[in-house]
Amino acid sequence: MVEAKQFGPVTQFLMGRTYDGYTVYTMACYLIEALLIDSGPHHTGEEFLQALQEYEITNLVNTHFHEDHIGNNRLLQERLALKNTWVHPACIKEILNPHPWAVKMNQYRHIAWGEPQPSVVTPVPDVINTANYSFNVLHAPGHSPDHIVLFEPEEGWLFLGDLFISEKLNTLRSDEDANDMIASLEMLSKLDFGTLFCASGAVRLDGKTALKSKLNYWLEVRNKCLELFRQGKNTEEIVTSIFGAESRLAALSEGDMSRNNFITSLLKAAY
Numbered sequence: 001m002v003e004a005k006q007f008g009p010v011t012q013f014l015m016g017r018t019y020d021g022y023t024v025y026t027m028a029c030y031l032i033e034a035l036l037i038d039s040g041p042h043h044t045g046e047e048f049l050q051a052l053q054e055y056e057i058t059n060l061v062n063t064h065f066h067e068d069h070i071g072n073n074r075l076l077q078e079r080l081a082l083k084n085t086w087v088h089p090a091c092i093k094e095i096l097n098p099h100p101w102a103v104k105m106n107q108y109r110h111i112a113w114g115e116p117q118p119s120v121v122t123p124v125p126d127v128i129n130t131a132n133y134s135f136n137v138l139h140a141p142g143h144s145p146d147h148i149v150l151f152e153p154e155e156g157w158l159f160l161g162d163l164f165i166s167e168k169l170n171t172l173r174s175d176e177d178a179n180d181m182i183a184s185l186e187m188l189s190k191l192d193f194g195t196l197f198c199a200s201g202a203v204r205l206d207g208k209t210a211l212k213s214k215l216n217y218w219l220e221v222r223n224k225c226l227e228l229f230r231q232g233k234n235t236e237e238i239v240t241s242i243f244g245a246e247s248r249l250a251a252l253s254e255g256d257m258s259r260n261n262f263i264t265s266l267l268k269a270a271y
C-alpha cells in the first residue's frame with residue numbers, strides 16, 4: 001500500500017506491506033520540491049517507485065539508518081536520476097553494507113519491512129536547499145545514533161523521522177537510548193516551529209505543544225522511575241508500578257518494543 005497525501009507543498013507517501021490481509025507497520029516518506037526524505041521499506045519498493053513517477057526527484061536524505069527508512073535507496077538510485085543520497089556519518093557503514101545487522105533483525109521487521117540492499121551514500125550537509133526552502137539539518141540521536149531532523153525555520157516545519165511517534169509512547173526498542181531522546185527533544189523544544197511531520201504518518205499542526213507534551217511525559221516517567229529505583233524496586237516492579245503491566249506490543253514485536261526496555265534505558269541516568 002502506498003498512499004499520497006498533500007499538506008500544502010509537502011507530499012506525504014504513507015506506505016506499508018499488506019500481509020495476511022492487513023497493512024502492517026506503516027511509515028511515511030515526505031517529498032518537498034525535488035527533495036525526498038527517506039526511501040521507505042524494501043517490501044513497498046516497486047509500488048513506491050510507481051507513485052514517484054510523476055515527480056522529479058534530485059536528492060534523497062535518510063533521517064536514520066533503520067530498514068524502513070533506507071529500504072529503497074538502492075532502487076531509487078538505480079531507477080531515478082538522484083544526484084545525492086545524504087545520511088548522518090554515524091551509521092554510514094550500516095547503510096553501505098546493511099546485511100551484517102539486517103540478518104539479525106527480529107522476524108517482524110523482516111516480515112513488515114525487509115532487508116535493505118547496499119546503497120551509495122554521502123555525509124549530509126548542515127543545510128539542504130530546495131528551490132524555495134532551506135532546511136537546517138540537526139543531529140538528534142536517541143532513536144538511533146545517527147538520527148537527524150530537518151528544520152525549515154521560515155515555514156516552521158520540523159521533519160522528525162522516528163523521534164516523536166506519539167506523546168504518550170511508553171515502549172522502547174532495545175537499541176534506543178531514552179535519555180538521548182530526552183536530550184534531543186529538549187534541544188528541539190527550543191526551536192521556533194509549528195508543524196511536525198512524523199515518519200509514523202502523523203502530521204501535527206500543534207507541533208510545539210505536542211513535542212513539549214511528549215518531553216514532559218518522558219521527564220515525568222524518568223523522575224518516577226528514578227525515585228522507585230532509589231526505593232529499591234527492580235525494573236519489572238517499576239514497570240508494574242508506573243504502567244500497570246507490560247505493553248501488548250512486547251509480545252507482537254518479540255520483545256523488541258517494550259516498557260521493560262524503556263525503563264531499563266531510563267535507569268541508565270541513575271548511574
Ligand SMILES: [Fe+2]
Pocket residue numbers: 064066143162
Ligand atoms: Fe526507526
